[in-house]
Amino acid sequence: MPQLSCQNLTIGYEGKVVVSGLSFDVNAGDYLCIVGENGSGKSTLIRTILKLKAPMSGKIFTESTGSTGNTGSIGSGLMPNEIGYLPQQTVVQKDFPASVREVVRSGCLNRCGLRPFYNKAEKRIAEENMEKLGISSLAKRCYRELSGGQQQRTLLARALCATRKLLLLDEPAAGLDPKVTAELYTLIGDLNNDGTTIIIISHDICASVKYASHILHIGNRSVLFFGTKEEYLKSETGRIYANMSGGKS
Amino acid sequence: MTWNWDKLSEYLQFPFVQYAIITGVLIAFCASLLGVTLVLKRFSFIGDGLSHVAFGVAAIAAAMNLSNNFFLVLPVTIICAILLLRTGQNAKIKGDAAIAMISVSTLAIGYLIMNVFSKSANISGDICATLFGSTSILTLTRAEVWLCAVLSALVILVFLIFYHKIFSVTFDEDFSTATGVKAKTYNLILAVIIAVIIVLAMNLVGALLISALVIFPALSAMRVFKNFKAVTICSVIISVVCAALGIIISIVAGTPVGSTIVVVDIAGFVIFSAAGFITRRF
Ligand SMILES: Nc1ncnc2c1ncn2[C@@H]1O[C@H](COP(=O)(O)OP(=O)(O)OP(=O)(O)O)[C@@H](O)[C@H]1O
Ligand SMILES: [Mg+2]
Numbered sequence: 001m002p003q004l005s006c007q008n009l010t011i012g013y014e015g016k017v018v019v020s021g022l023s024f025d026v027n028a029g030d031y032l033c034i035v036g037e038n039g040s041g042k043s044t045l046i047r048t049i050l051k052l053k054a055p056m057s058g059k060i061f062t063e064s065t066g067s068t069g070n071t072g073s074i075g076s077g078l079m080p081n082e083i084g085y086l087p088q089q090t091v092v093q094k095d096f097p098a099s100v101r102e103v104v105r106s107g108c109l110n111r112c113g114l115r116p117f118y119n120k121a122e123k124r125i126a127e128e129n130m131e132k133l134g135i136s137s138l139a140k141r142c143y144r145e146l147s148g149g150q151q152q153r154t155l156l157a158r159a160l161c162a163t164r165k166l167l168l169l170d171e172p173a174a175g176l177d178p179k180v181t182a183e184l185y186t187l188i189g190d191l192n193n194d195g196t197t198i199i200i201i202s203h204d205i206c207a208s209v210k211y212a213s214h215i216l217h218i219g220n221r222s223v224l225f226f227g228t229k230e231e232y233l234k235s236e237t238g239r240i241y242a243n244m245s246g247g248k249s
Numbered sequence: 250m251t252w253n254w255d256k257l258s259e260y261l262q263f264p265f266v267q268y269a270i271i272t273g274v275l276i277a278f279c280a281s282l283l284g285v286t287l288v289l290k291r292f293s294f295i296g297d298g299l300s301h302v303a304f305g306v307a308a309i310a311a312a313m314n315l316s317n318n319f320f321l322v323l324p325v326t327i328i329c330a331i332l333l334l335r336t337g338q339n340a341k342i343k344g345d346a347a348i349a350m351i352s353v354s355t356l357a358i359g360y361l362i363m364n365v366f367s368k369s370a371n372i373s374g375d376i377c378a379t380l381f382g383s384t385s386i387l388t389l390t391r392a393e394v395w396l397c398a399v400l401s402a403l404v405i406l407v408f409l410i411f412y413h414k415i416f417s418v419t420f421d422e423d424f425s426t427a428t429g430v431k432a433k434t435y436n437l438i439l440a441v442i443i444a445v446i447i448v449l450a451m452n453l454v455g456a457l458l459i460s461a462l463v464i465f466p467a468l469s470a471m472r473v474f475k476n477f478k479a480v481t482i483c484s485v486i487i488s489v490v491c492a493a494l495g496i497i498i499s500i501v502a503g504t505p506v507g508s509t510i511v512v513v514d515i516a517g518f519v520i521f522s523a524a525g526f527i528t529r530r531f
Contacts, residue, residue, distance in 0.1 A: 051426075052423055079429060081430075083427065083429065095471060097470075097474060098420055099475065099477070102476055103420065109428070110430055118413070140476070145475070168427075
């Protein structure tokens with residue numbers, strides 16, 4: 001039984017279809033990389049999976065629960081509080097007074113339930129993730145006053161705090177320097193090896209080819225390819241895309 | 250100055266002055282708690298709109314000769330808060346227009362009703378009192394002080410329980426929703442708290458000046474501090490100090506309570522802006 005299954009999904013905004021005919025399964029432990037041009041609907045797909053917006057038609061099934069239709073939360077097999085999410089853009093109001101530590105810790109919130117404060121374990125998780133992403137020294141700094149890459153790492157640390165089963169990342173490497181990017185992909189790979197399912201949007205074909213188990217390639221209004229990485233590299237679309245982006249084929 | 254001190258200590262003996270200071274401080278405490286959230290969520294307008302709603306309802310209550318309008322004003326304001334928040338969430342029509350509409354209508358209707366139906370001889374005086382805060386803070390009964398105290402305590406308790414959730418929902422609502430934090434519920438809780446605060450604050454500074462009480466302490470604190478916890482604590486302290494000072498000054502100098510408090514808040518803002526400027530420079 002797949003952890004997440006999309007069937008004949010159509011996504012879009014206010015009656016305007018962005019992609020239709022999306023059907024794919026994600027099993028626990030998979031590493032799915034979503035590729036496609038700018039504006040092809042990758043972020044929209046992730047937001048739909050996260051129930052931040054309703055699909056125009058089609059169904060999203062999650063493990064053991066069956067359909068969640070157009071409304072309702074992700075089913076009990078995969079609780080929303082087991083999901084980590086890194087948005088592509090966060091609209092944070094200018095001069096929001098929040099320290100890096102406060103932002104990272106807020107990722108643990110979904111573990112708290114009704115408990116009003118973080119416990120020791122949650123605080124430790126936050127510190128560990130800041131350590132992992134090399135932002136421990138920034139813990140007391142104001143989030144708004146960081147560089148773009150530092151902000152990205154903060155949000156990533158927050159996402160890592162939130163996840164236990166499934167991690168959705170929307171262009172995590174955007175704005176990161178090459179060294180941190182490489183470390184980041186290794187880190188995500190390690191998480192995947194430890195059993196976390198990864199769904200990642202990336203324009204970095206080299207990294208996708210190296211780490212992904214499955215590829216979903218979204219083209220203009222339809223799915224160009226879905227399958228394992230090996231099949232993708234043999235397929236027409238995959239060869240063209242990989243060559244174009246300078247990845248090894 | 251000595252004369253003023255004598256006068257002050259003499260005044261402080263009176264129970265009505267003690268009541269005024271206690272309730273004033275409690276209300277100021279609550280009002281400042283949500284300042285940051287209101288400012289950052291662009292809810293400051295909601296605060297303003299709601300205070301007009303509260304004014305309209307208070308006018309109706311006055312026309313109906315209700316002795317205690319509290320139990321009419323509070324529920325209606327809470328309902329309006331929830332409605333306004335709902336419209337604010339639909340990105341299609343920004344909440345601003347809806348808020349402007351509701352606030353202007355209730356203001357107009359309230360004034361009309363007061364004029365047509367009020368049996369009071371001093372209508373403009375009544376209206377002025379509702380808009381700018383009356384001397385009613387000085388005429389509070391023991392029961393009213395208790396009501397204020399209980400409501401304030403509730404607001405503070407709810408804020409403490411949901412502190413981290415309020416932070417997260419204010420900082421990044423999408424992330425909260427996506428990771429299973431019930432952002433909608435917390436927005437609802439926020440709306441109710443805001444409504445309660447506004448009805449409370451109307452007693453202290455009047456309908457038109459509520460926003461000042463809510464927003465100035467937060468803005469002042471944000472000049473100097475850069476994290477949520479420090480800003481929250483600092484704005485509470487600023488608010489409480491300013492309210493106490495304002496009430497005392499108004500008693501000694503015989504100025505209107507509400508506007509005096511707001512002027513002290515403005516002075517606080519100027520001081521903190523300067524402090525922020527200096528700490529950033531050097
Ligand atoms: N809020 C919105 N309202 C209406 N249309 C939108 C909205 N957001 C995105 N779109 C449209 O939906 C399409 C898909 O956008 P989406 O953000 O999913 O692309 P993407 O694949 O993530 O692109 P990128 O690689 O640039 O991040 C685009 O054509 C965009 O114009
Ligand atoms: Mg995108």
